[in-house]
Amino acid sequence: MPSTPIVRIRELTRVFRQGEINVTALDRISLDIAEGEFLTLMGPSGSGKSTLLHIIAGIDRPTSGDCIVQEHNIAALDESALADWRNQNVGFVFQTFNLIPVLTAYENVELPLLLTRLGARERRRLVSAALEMVGLADRAKHLPKQLSGGQEQRVAIARALVTDPKLVVADEPTGNLDSHSAADVLEILRTLSREAGKTVIMVTHDPKAAAYGSRSIHLEKGELVGA
């Protein structure tokens, strides 16, 4: 396993306030994730695995503790800086694909690049390469509704990769797919980790999906189990 930590988590706590009740989603978690690692987060519903993923990806903030990703304490970044950081360093893959329905596969993949200063030609090169990588170059002009679930998820992966982020976070990426499509998607994520050196963090309920990872950790009631 590669040894350089890209993510360092120390005493991380996340408490949600629901009415008068405080719910502790993460309770003083400490964890290192190495660069190039394919880490799977497992656990029952409500165990805090998605919350942990969201904090690492910079779309949620911890109540206390540190989350250092690529030497950035992301909890300390303001909203605008955090948005820039996400654009440059994190690729997102969600269970429900979340493609923009009025945009073609090509345009969906191009979307994160609109925030960069890249010219049209360079954007075209990167989008084509990303679609090529997920095997959907021939579906570039298709709208999401014209694609199968597996193809949609592969477009979402291409969108996550197009900015060449170090970190790819995937929240139940195979939850809405048949077994064949799920295997395709998991294979792509594993390839990203093994061959492209991306750090992939995936939340899953499925032990078969978790088997694609290089390491698996379990959460229960906001705590790491057997780490």
Added chain:
Amino acid sequence: MTVSGFIIKNAFRNKRRAALCVLSVAVSLFLLVSLLVVLNEFTNPPEDVGASLRIAVRSKVSLATPLPLRQRAQILKVPGVEALTALTFFGGLYRGEENTYFAQFGMEPEQLEKVFGEARMPREQLEAWIANRTSCIVGADTAKRYDVKLGDKFPLVGQIYPVDLDLTVAGIYKGTTDDRNVFFHQKYLDELLGDPGTVGMWWVKARSAEDVPAVIDGINAAFANTSAEVLAETERAFQMSFISMWANIKVLISSICTVVVFALVLVSASTMSMAIRERLRELSILKAIGFRRHELFAFILAESFGLSAVGFLLGAGGAWLLYGSIDAATLTAGLFPSLEVTPRILGTAALVAAVLGIVSSLAPALAVARLSVVEGLKTLD
């Protein structure tokens, strides 16, 4: 793909709703422009080029009270007066028809060119009118409406005066702001009435704009404390005194305009809120991949603004085209000689559309700005 292309695709992703939203804005702005045009016609009647030099002289008692003929000589002596004519409103019905839509006045034909110089007609027609005591000249709009030609009989049945006028058309004029009026010889009316020695009003032409205040003061002073005191005022002021009678109409139209704009804001804000609410998860994804609050705000604002702009082009542009091409006098049965969509009205409509675009995007934009990515993502499951 460009950012603007992305915004346009989003704006028209639900084509039916976008079309209905644009139509509601367009119809409302059309209504608003129409009301403003009517309001403008009430409050800013068109003026002739010579209007700035003309002075209307009427009885101080009321418009219906006649003035003695003897005042003519005294008015001419007032320094700065270049010309004057009697002008008596006849108020008759053409061929006895109830819907006669033009006014008729007795005047001194020899003074027409001096006092109402913008009324143009061939010289021989003017001379023929001056020469024939029972003839009249008819505005081009009225002539067209009734298919009146030179030499035609033009009977007017008296309503205010107990006499009928049996006129012959000697000329057809045009060039005034209201080419509907009919003018005949004051003397002919006087004869039929048994020479009462009175006229309805005096219309005076001053030598220059600088002379106008002094002429007004001079005429008012000349008849002060007499049995026939007068009120001399500029043509503009005279018109405005008529308009003041429409005060309640103005308030009513202004109130309707306000209601239209308010309803428009509610409809648009509601539509934009719906459009954004159903896209919350997408907007959360955009946030997740790096779009910042102000960029999302700009997207929503541009979308709302764009829909309002299209509505403006259809509604206000449509009104501009429509009112520029119709015969307003016929359409309004003579109430308005023209319906002009002025640049000021178009500007007001554009301003309303712009404010609409901003206001209707504010609530959804703020909601999106406040929404955390995680909360937005929860809306999808």
